[in-house]
Structures are given as structure tokens and as C-alpha cells.
Amino acid sequence: MPDDPKPTVRRRVLGTNLRRLREEHGLHLEHAAEHLSCNISKISRIESGRSPIRPLDLKALLELYQVDEPSARDGWLSLARESRKQRWWRVLEDRLPQDFLDLIGLEEDTSYCRGFQPGVIDGLFQTSAYAEAVIAGGSPGPLGSDAATKLAVRLERQKALTRSEHPIGVWMVLGEAALKQQIGGTAVMRAQLGHLIDLARLPNVTLQVLPFAVGAYRGGPFPFKIYRFPEPSDMQVVLLENHVSHTYLEDPADIGFYADIFNHLRAASLGELESKALIEGLVSEVPG
Template identity: 40%
Template sequence: MTRGQGPTVRRRRLASELRRLREAADLTIDEVGEKLECSASKISRIETGHVGVTPRDVRDMLELYGLAGDEREALVQLAREARKRGWWHAYNEVFTGAFVGLEADASSLRAFQALLVPGLLQTERYTHQVIRAMRPDADETEIQRRVAARMLRQELLTDPSPPQYWAVIDEAVIHRRVGGPEVMAEQLARLLELAELPHVTIQVVPFGAGAHAGMEGPFLILGFPEQADPDVVYVDSTPSGFYLEMPPDVHRYSMMFDHLRAAALKPDDTLELIAEAAGRLPLLRKD
């Protein structure tokens, strides 16, 4: 699938167009709701991409906004395509919000993590230990379900047309023995393996860097190939996380990421540090 052509991005693009056309028609959300005999909150949720919209509703809205002909039909078709279900819908009890759909369509991903290995780079055993620690009251069935979902997410990096992935992690991540020495040795080996991929870059911010731009918390910047789909920042600081789409916010986090890259070890030096950390751990048993 071409990057940026999935249902989540299409819904986001449609929402943006509907908002732009309403404003061009000089109508308020309340006026649209009144004329279409629906709640203003429904129109608001459609325009923010929080809910899907039927092709019929889109056609009614566009007629109200004075759009006709091929332009209207193109947006109605976009509404049809936006209603298709991605693979992640089979895990709707695991994935909340639009995060995985946006991730699947991104052409670039810039991640910072201070506490744990980013999800796309985790081994299965590391993931299991992290989820068990973060959800101590979850039963094994739920944990395995979440692990399986994360493993499916990771197929993104081996896709025939993968996104450019750049991860900056704090040095604490490679020293924290999640799951014990064997699990951690396997995880560090995985980082070294993935870093060999041409579209994956990993950097570590060393302890010696002192205070740095990422101390506010983990975040991910998702970039998309089409100009109509501006970058999004996902801030992972709440149970469900939240999104920032306003240009000043996206610019701020882009600057933060640039400062983190500058403070971090160069990629080759990073791999040396990871290899040294792995060398201090017991070798993986072959039995």
C-alpha cells in the first residue's frame, strides 16, 4: 500500500476538507447542524476526524456548502474509502484512537523514548515483560493479545515500502534490565540488527549529555507524503496519549527532536555503546 493512502489518513484529510469548505461557505457548526437536522457535536466530531462519516452525510454537507460536480463526487468517494477497516480493527480492545492507523500510513516516524525501547523495536519477550509490569492486574490472555498486536505493528518496518524510522532513546533504556539479563541481551541484539536496515536510525542520548530536550517525556512525530496531510505529534504521557496538529506545536516538537539528535551519540557510536552493554550481559542460551 502506498504510504498515506490508508483509511485513517483519508478520514483525516476528508475532515480537513469538510472544515475548510464549511468555513468558505461562511457557516458555523451550529448552523450546519440545524440545516442538516443533526447535532452540532456530530459535525464537530466529523471535522476533527474523531468519528467516521457516511458518504450520504458527506454529500448532504457538500450540497449545503455549494460544492457540485466532480469535486463533490471525489470527496464522497474519499468518504467511502475512509470507512474501510484496517488490520488493527481486529484489535480494537488494544488500540484506542487513531494512532495505529496514522502510524501505518506515515512515511516518516521520529520517536523519542526515555524509559523503554520504542514499541516498533521491541522483542516479543521484552514486550511481554513491559506489558505485564504496566498492567499488573491483567490476565495472561489479555497480555498475550497485546503482545500479538504489537508484533503485528512491527511488520511496518519490514514492509516493501517502509517509513523512514529514526529513534532517539535515553541511555537508561539500554541499561534497565527488563525481564532479566537474557531478555535484555536479546533485546539489545535486536536493536543492533534493526539498526542495520537502511531506513532505520537509532541514537542514544548518553548520561553525560545531562539535561536534554526530551526530559518532558516520550513523543512521536508522524510525517506523511502528501502536503494535504500535515505532520502529527503523538505525546505518550497519558493512558491513551494525545495528538498535536497545530503548526506551532508540531514545530516545537520537531525542534526538540533536532536538539535530541544533536545531544545524542552518532549512530555508529550508539551501536558501539549498545554492543558494549550487551557484552556485559550473559550470553543467550541456545537450549
């Protein structure tokens, strides 16, 4: 099978976890290659996500790594099948940077996300008008071609929240500033706040607000998200966003660091009911 210079997130997750299994059993690339009667480079490409893996080869590796429980084996085979699927965003590869394509893949392929957005409503929760205002960044007139593509992709990403099969679970902490910054004007903000209230009713969404009254807090005013992949993977990825790129952290120490910050933020924030009441109060204050 030919190498893929831009492997899907799920394929990289599959490869990373196969490497983890191999290392947990004290095996080297040579052992896996010998078991499959192939060269070491094939195993390396599979573990890096550059090459897909055939079901027969996966079953052989699971046997080598002593994954015997039927449901666990089924989970690995399902992960492999999903990793071979073409995703809707692949047609945009020439129009979007790879780090942004990775973000879309995370939201499609992960089962759960925790995050903090101090100054803007998170992209998964934005209305079309609010998202357009954010992307425009205060520039007047209609969006250009690239910006219009970003808007369309952002709205498509949001379907992960309401898809019929395994919608992504999201626990988001929003800073009070995100609720009060008048992005797009009063009408846009009123609709956006109402949309947040609707989303908070979804069983897979937990929304909390970090109020101004908290003062200084752990981690500072920097947004982040922690994505978790479904079983059999136990992999998590931290996403850090800035103006020009997305950075992904996979080291367990980094994940633990941001998980600790998130736990402090959620503990310092208003509860779900209090957060909902605050947002409802803000809706009533915004001119209709």
C-alpha cells in the first residue's frame, strides 16, 4: 500500500497505540516485522500512520501483543476500518493548512473534549453570524474566498455535537469575557447567547462560566482543549491555538499538566445551573 503524506488523525492514533502495545511487551520493530514476514520499514510506516494496515496484519500483531479479549480485538479492528475511510475534509487539503485539517480530524474521531476559552465563544458553539464576525476580525464587507471556506468548515465541524452516532462529548469552560465581548453587534450576540443556552441542554454538553469575580486563576487566560479518543485507544491530545497555527501535544506530562489546569478551572467556575442563569441574564440585558 502506498504511503500517505497526510495520514488521518485516526490512522496516526492507531499507529501510536500499536507502538505502545509493542513497547509494553518489550518488543522491537524487528520482532513485529518477523511476525508479519515483512521488513522493518513497513512496521515503522504503520506505527507512524503513513501506511494503512490490512486486517490480517492487524490480527497478527494483536496476537503477538496478546490482545485476546474478543471485544478488545473488535475495537482495534473497528479503529482500523475507520482509519481507512475518506473524510469529507480531505477535498480541502490544498486549501487549508495541515494543522487545521488535524483539528477537524480530532473533532470527527475523538469521543470527548474538555476545554477553556477565556475571551471568545468556542468554535463548536458559534452561530453562523458570530463565526463570520470572528473570522472577519472586524473587517468590513463580505468574506473573501479563503475566509468563506473557513466559515463553511467551522459550521460543518459543529455537526460532531449532534451526529446521530456517538456525538462528541464536550465540557467547556467559558470566561465571562467571552459572553460580554460584543462580537458582531448586539443582535448577533443575543442570538449567540441563546444558542449557548440551547446547546447546554444537550446531554453530551457541559457548559460552565468562569466569572470575573474569581480574579487570577491557574494557567492564565490562554485557551486550550484536551481531546480523548475512544477505546481501545487511551490516547489524549492537547490542542493549543494561536493566530497562525495549531500546536498538538501528546506527551503524557503535558496532558497531565493541562488536565490539572482544567480541573482547577471547572472547580473555580459557576456550576451548570448558575452558568445557565448568568447567560440568561445577559440575554435579557442585550438590546433586542
